[in-house]
Amino acid sequence: MKKIKVIYNPSSGRQIVQRRIDEIIINLLDRGYIVGKYATKKKDDAQNEAIKTCKEDWDAIIACGGDGTINEVASGIARSDKKLPLAILAGGTVNDFATYMEIPKATTDFIKMIEAWNIEYVDMGICNDSYFINVATGGLLTNVAHTVPSEIKTVLGRMAYYLEGMKEIPRQKFETIKVKITSEEYTSEEDILLFIISNGKSVGGFKKLSPTAEVQDGLLDCVIIKKADFQDIVSIFLKIYTGEHVNHPKVEYFKTKDITIENLSLKEIHVDIDGEYAGELPINVRVKRNILPIFVKE
Numbered sequence: 001m002k003k004i005k006v007i008y009n010p011s012s013g014r015q016i017v018q019r020r021i022d023e024i025i026i027n028l029l030d031r032g033y034i035v036g037k038y039a040t041k042k043k044d045d046a047q048n049e050a051i052k053t054c055k056e057d058w059d060a061i062i063a064c065g066g067d068g069t070i071n072e073v074a075s076g077i078a079r080s081d082k083k084l085p086l087a088i089l090a091g092g093t094v095n096d097f098a099t100y101m102e103i104p105k106a107t108t109d110f111i112k113m114i115e116a117w118n119i120e121y122v123d124m125g126i127c128n129d130s131y132f133i134n135v136a137t138g139g140l141l142t143n144v145a146h147t148v149p150s151e152i153k154t155v156l157g158r159m160a161y162y163l164e165g166m167k168e169i170p171r172q173k174f175e176t177i178k179v180k181i182t183s184e185e186y187t188s189e190e191d192i193l194l195f196i197i198s199n200g201k202s203v204g205g206f207k208k209l210s211p212t213a214e215v216q217d218g219l220l221d222c223v224i225i226k227k228a229d230f231q232d233i234v235s236i237f238l239k240i241y242t243g244e245h246v247n248h249p250k251v252e253y254f255k256t257k258d259i260t261i262e263n264l265s266l267k268e269i270h271v272d273i274d275g276e277y278a279g280e281l282p283i284n285v286r287v288k289r290n291i292l293p294i295f296v297k298e
Contacts, residue, residue, distance in 0.1 A: 002059040003034040004114070007049050007073050008091065009065030010039045017091040021064055023107045024089065028114070040069065050076025054084050060114075060295070064089040067096055067134060071274035075131040078124055078291050085119045087295040097134045099207065100200040100215070104297055113297050121290040122215040125199050125273075127283050132273040133292070135203045136285055138261070139177050139194035139225075139269070176227045177269050179281065183222070183259040186252060191227040195261060197285050198223070208243030212255075218289040222259060224252040258286040 008021055025035050036058070040046045046063065050073045053061055061084050063073035070088055077083050090098040090105055101122075104110050127136040176191040196203060196210070198221050203209040210221035225236060228250040239245035246253035263269045263281035271278045 001032055001034055003036070003057065004028060004060045004062060004087075005036045005038065005049075005053045005058050006062045006064065007038045007040065007046050007053070007069075008063070008089075009046070009069040017064060020089065020091070020107060024062070024110060027107065027111045031111075031115070040065070040072075044072065046072035047076040047079075050074075051080055054080035054082045058084060060085045060087060062087045062089055062114075064091040066091065067275040070095070070097060071131070071133050071276065074124065074133045074292055077293075078131050078288065083291070083293055085117075085293040085295055087114060096202040096205070097200055100134075100202040101294070101296060103295075109297070113295050116298050118296055118298050119293045120216070120296050122292050122294055123199055123218060124288050124291050125197065125220055125285055126288055127197075127271065127273050127278060127285045130273055130278050131288075132199070132278075134200050134274050135196060135198040136271060136273045136278070136283070137194065137196045137203070138271045138281065138283075139192060177267075178264040179269070180262040180264055181224065181259065182262075183254075183256040185254045185256050186222070186224075188252075189264065192224055193227060193233070194223075194225040196223040197221070197259060199287075206240045209240055209245075210253075211243030211246060216290065217255075218287055219255040219257060220259070220285065220287050222252070222254050222256060226250045226252070258284070260284045 006021060028035050038049050046069050050061060054077060061073060063070050063086060074086060077086055088098045088103050104113055125132045125136060176193055178191050180189045181187060198210040198213055200215050201208060201210050201213045210223060213221040232250050236245045236248050236251060239248060245251055261281055261283050269281040271280060271283055
């Protein structure tokens with residue numbers, strides 16, 4: 001009999017998520033699994049519970065919540081000597097990583113994935129001392145994830161981010177940040193609007209923001225949006241839907257194993273990883289290859 005711990009954020013999706021979790025637990029119990037259930041209450045609860053679970057006699061972890069909850073559980077596994085396989089049950093507003101990996105959402109398909117026990121190892125990024133499963137970013141729009149009220153995110157889903165994002169563009173169109181970017185592939189001191197360092201293709205619900213990204217290639221994909229006027233910004237954002245933004249003259253796109261971004265501005269520059277505030281510049285970001293075992297469909 002396999003033992004599976006379910007770690008979930010009860011505030012992600014509320015009743016819908018709770019119902020799906022209960023359905024999955026009942027299905028697993030009916031199939032002979034031993035199941036434990038843990039609800040987070042505050043920041044770092046999911047990571048700490050994942051670390052604890054990896055030290056105990058469990059066979060796998062199911063994480064349910066938004067990108068922040070998934071990040072915490074994945075980080076806990078990455079920091080542990082015994083790396084339990086992770087099943088991601090999408091339950092938040094965007095769930096970029098689950099979308100990119102095509103993790104099933106329907107209860108029946110999710111259970112089939114668990115039963116097949118098909119595991120693949122994927123990369124994670126490390127931003128200073130913090131792991132991320134999908135993205136580290138800073139600059140224009142990075143405060144959107146923190147300013148959208150949780151009630152609106154629950155009702156509108158990813159559309160809440162789009163609406164807030166469009167409101168922010170004219171307000172911040174001249175809010176550039178001066179940074180020093182250092183990597184083997186690209187080095188520069190310049191004014192930029194936004195930097196995105198991603199592990200997967202999908203960021204903020206945009207499925208092709210890093211169009212050639214792969215989670216098993218040992219590389220991170222970097223998108224640098226340079227200082228631009230309002231017309232260029234709108235053009236770039238419209239092209240994001242097709243992935244053609246990377247060809248815009250105001251965009252740098254490259255892959256790297258290691259990148260450092262330093263703040264040359266007078267103001268503080270906040271950094272966001274997997275939808276959560278993660279401190280300020282400067283940052284060093286590097287990739288940790290094949291560190292996280294996850295369940296994938298056959």
